[in-house]
Amino acid sequence: MALSVDETYTSLSVNCVIAVRILIDTRNFRSTMSRFSRAKKVHGQTVEGRRAVLESLRAGRDIERLIMVDEAELGPQLQEIVMLATEAGIEVQAVSRKELEAQSQTKKSQGVIAVVPDPRYHEPEDLMMGADTNGQPPLLVMLDGIQDPHNLGAIARTADAAGAHGLIIPERRAVGITAGAVRASAGALEHVKVSRVTNLNRTIERLKETGMTVVGLAAEGDVEYTEADYTGPVLIVVGSEGNGLSRLVRENCDQIASIPMAGQLSSLNASVSTGLVLYEAFRQRRGQSTAKS
Numbered sequence: 001m002a003l004s005v006d007e008t009y010t011s012l013s014v015n016c017v018i019a020v021r022i023l024i025d026t027r028n029f030r031s032t033m034s035r036f037s038r039a040k041k042v043h044g045q046t047v048e049g050r051r052a053v054l055e056s057l058r059a060g061r062d063i064e065r066l067i068m069v070d071e072a073e074l075g076p077q078l079q080e081i082v083m084l085a086t087e088a089g090i091e092v093q094a095v096s097r098k099e100l101e102a103q104s105q106t107k108k109s110q111g112v113i114a115v116v117p118d119p120r121y122h123e124p125e126d127l128m129m130g131a132d133t134n135g136q137p138p139l140l141v142m143l144d145g146i147q148d149p150h151n152l153g154a155i156a157r158t159a160d161a162a163g164a165h166g167l168i169i170p171e172r173r174a175v176g177i178t179a180g181a182v183r184a185s186a187g188a189l190e191h192v193k194v195s196r197v198t199n200l201n202r203t204i205e206r207l208k209e210t211g212m213t214v215v216g217l218a219a220e221g222d223v224e225y226t227e228a229d230y231t232g233p234v235l236i237v238v239g240s241e242g243n244g245l246s247r248l249v250r251e252n253c254d255q256i257a258s259i260p261m262a263g264q265l266s267s268l269n270a271s272v273s274t275g276l277v278l279y280e281a282f283r284q285r286r287g288q289s290t291a292k293s
Contacts, residue, residue, distance in 0.1 A: 044115075044118065045115070045116050045117065045118050045119065045179070046104075046105055046113050046114060046115055046116065046179045047061075047063075047113070047114040047116055047179060047182050047183075047187075047190075048104055048105065048106045048108065048109045048110070048112070048113050048114070048179050048182070048183050049106070049108065049109065049110045049112070049182075049183040049186075050075075050077040050078060050081065050110045050111065050112055051077070051186045051187050052182050052183045052185070052186060052187040052190075053066070053081055053112050053113075053114045053187075054077060054080060054081055054084075054187065055186070055187020055188070055190045055191070056114055056116070056182075056187060056190050057081065057084040057085060057088065057114075058084070058187075058190075059187075059190040059191060061116060061190055062116060062117050063085070063088070063090050063114045063115070063116050064090075064091075064115045064116060064117070065090060065091040065092070065093060065114075065115050066081070066082075066085050066090055066091070066092045066093065066112060066113070066114050066115075067093045067095055067100060067103060067112070067113040067114075067115065068081075068082070068092060068093070068094055068095070068100070068111060068112050068113075069094070069095070069096070069097050069100050069111040069112070070094035070095055070096055070097075071097075071111070074111075078111060078112060081112055097111075100113065104179075105178070105179040105180065106179050106180045106183050108183065119176070119177035119194070121177075121194055121195060121196040122166070122193045122194065122195050123195060124140070124166075124168055124195045124197065124203055124206065124207060126166075126193060126195070127140055127165050127166030127168070127193050127195055128140070128165070128207075128210065128233075130165045130166065130193060131165040131233075136163070136165075136285070137231070137232050137233040137234070138165050138212065138233045138234070138235075139162075139163065139164045139165055139230065139233075139234055139236075139278075139281055139285075140164065140165055140166050140167070140168060140207070140212070140234070140235045140236070141155065141159055141164055141166075141167050141168070141235075141236050141237075141238065141274060141278070142167075142168040142169075142200060142203070142204070142235055142236070142237045142238070143155065143167060143168070143169045143170075143174065143238050143270075144170070144200060144237055144238060144239050144240060144245055144246055144249050145170065145173055145174050145239065145240030145243065145246065146169070146174055146175060146238070146240055146241065146270060147173075147174060147175050147240065147241060148175065148241055148270075149175045149178045149180035149181035149184060150180065150181070150184040150271075151175075151184075151241065151269070151270050151271045152167075152169070152175050152177075152181040152184070152185075153180070153181040153182065153183065153184025153185035153186075153188070153189065154184055154185070154271035154275075155167065155238070155270070155271050155274045155275075156181070156185040156188045156189045156192045156194075157184075157185045157186055157188040158271070158274060158275040158278050158279075159188070159192050159274075159278060160185075160188040160191050160192045161188075162275075162278040162279055162281065162282040163282055163285070164192070164278060164281075165193070166192060166193040166194065166195060167192060167193070167194045167195070168194075168195045168196075168197060168200075168203060168235075169194060169195070169196055169197075170196070170197060170198075170199075170200050171196050171197065171198050172198075174240075176196065177189055177194060200246075200249055201248050201249060201252050204235070204237075204249070204252045204253075205252070207235055208254075210233070211232075211233050212233040212234060212235050213229070213232060213233065213234050213235070213254050213255070214234075214235045214237060214252065214253045214254045214255070215228050215230070215234060215235070215236050215237065215253065215254065215255050215256075215257050215277075216236075216237040216239075216245050216249065216250055216253035216255070216256045216257070217236065217237065217238050217239065217245075217256075217257055217258070217259070217273055217274070217277060218239065218244055218245055218250065218256050218257075218258060219244070219258055219261075219266055219267050220256075220258055221255075221256035221257045221258030222255055222256050222257070223255065223256075223257055223258075224257065224258060224259070224260055225257040225258065225259050225276065225277050225280055226280055227257075228255055228257045228280075229284070230277075230280065230281035230284050230285065231284050231285055231288050234281065236274070236277055236278070236281070237249060237253060238270055238273065238274050239270070240270070241269075241270055244267075257277065259273055259276060259277075
């Protein structure tokens with residue numbers, strides 16, 4: 001049956017409203033995507049930046065091929081990268097700078113990209129075994145929802161420097177080992193073991209059963225971070241950039257440590273907070289070793 005003019009107009013108006021609503025919802029969805037997203041991937045997994053690629057080569061990581069900027073003169077780091085890659089029998093492709101940047105996930109390749117297999121994650125127990133090998137009590141760091149690859153990379157770099165035995169991250173709603181994270185770590189993620197688990201609370205419970213003390217970091221804590229004891233087996237738990245520790249994770253911690261603040265801001269960046277606490281752990285452990293000797 002034919003529609004009247006008014007009915008036709010009404011139907012068209014409704015369809016237009018629906019179309020606009022869909023468009024708005026789509027744009028809202030895109031705008032709420034993680035602000036840490038990066039460009040479209042050309043390769044599945046890459047390591048980018050001179051220091052990060054150099055550390056990958058030194059660590060003996062599997063590298064499928066290197067893509068480098070085609071320039072007449074290479075600096076000392078790029079020369080060493082070419083030398084190590086040649087010794088390891090890794091294919092080196094020379095491309096224009098424009099083509100190199102088109103294949104970069106970070107857009108900060110510094111003239112070199114390593115195409116690598118997907119990252120290898122470890123079980124939490126593997127991290128603890130690394131501590132046993134060194135004759136030290138385990139010192140692990142758990143990240144409760146860190147989403148910024150630069151924070152993950154910075155934490156990994158400090159963890160390596162302070163002697164931590166590994167990082168634990170969740171599988172969902174958190175950043176993994178990406179090209180940006182590896183670059184931000186200056187290659188430390190080639191040396192620091194990372195465990196990716198499905199449930200942080202179950203992992204905490206498992207680690208507690210092995211005798212580990214769990215210290216969470218929060219703005220309001222039971223003690224200041226310098227008063228906590230890090231000389232034994234310790235798991236340090238760091239909250240996400242926006243929300244801090246999740247409720248259940250916080251309840252599962254044996255102790256909540258805080259960092260005193262004198263300024264107007266109420267908290268520090270996640271990687272800065274982690275760095276302070278890791279070096280307090282390093283200080284205590286070194287002092288204990290010196291006393292024993």
